[in-house]
Amino acid sequence: MHNRDAVFLDELCPKLRVRRWRQSLHSRTGQSCIYCGNPSESIDHLHPQCRGGLSITENCVPACLSCNGRKSDADVFDWYRRQRFYDPRRAMAIRAWMDGDLRLAMRLLQWAQPDLSPTTNDRPNPAALKPNSHDADWSWQAA
Numbered sequence: 740m741h742n743r744d745a746v747f748l749d750e751l752c753p754k755l756r757v758r759r760w761r762q763s764l765h766s767r768t769g770q771s772c773i774y775c776g777n778p779s780e781s782i783d784h785l786h787p788q789c790r791g792g793l794s795i796t797e798n799c800v801p802a803c804l805s806c807n808g809r810k811s812d813a814d815v816f817d818w819y820r821r822q823r824f825y826d827p828r829r830a831m832a833i834r835a836w837m838d839g840d841l842r843l844a845m846r847l848l849q850w851a852q853p854d855l856s857p858t859t860n861d862r863p864n865p866a867a868l869k870p871n872s873h874d875a876d877w878s879w880q881a882a
Contacts, residue, residue: 765801767841768848772803773833775824776852780804785837787812797839826851 765779772779779801786792789812802810810818815833819825832847 760796764796764799767845768801771801771848771852772806773800773836773848774802774806774810774819774822774829776829777803777805781807783807783810785815785833796841797837800833800836 761782764782768779770779771777773783781802781804782799783802783806784792784794785798785800788794792798816830819830819833828847828851832844832851835841835844835847
């Protein structure tokens with residue numbers, strides 16, 4: 740049997756392929772909204788479908804329901820600049836995503852939200868930790 744003769748499950752069930760694609764978009768941003776950083780629950784089209792936007796990776800981003808609903812069919816950058824949570828680093832990430840440079844977009848999102856991926860220089864010295872008085876776990880509060 741040759742590889743081209745194999746039948747794959749996602750070929751028999753196109754919805755499975757779409758579900759995996761949507762999950763991969765959410766996992767790229769760590770399950771967070773590309774606009775505000777809250778947990779993402781939906782996929783937003785940067786260039787709206789009603790204006791000819793396609794459902795491709797470069798045009799679809801993870802978004803929370805609030806941002807997705809408020810943006811509606813507006814131009815992404817005009818809408819985003821008017822938001823109180825506007826962050827130029829996230830705007831650059833959105834532009835990189837639209838241009839197909841997902842790697843750069845992920846770096847910019849990490850820069851915009853550094854608590855998602857702390858580096859070793861950002862972490863406090865473990866010797867300077869003290870127990871949290873509210874529970875038995877150790878906290879990252881400096882002593």
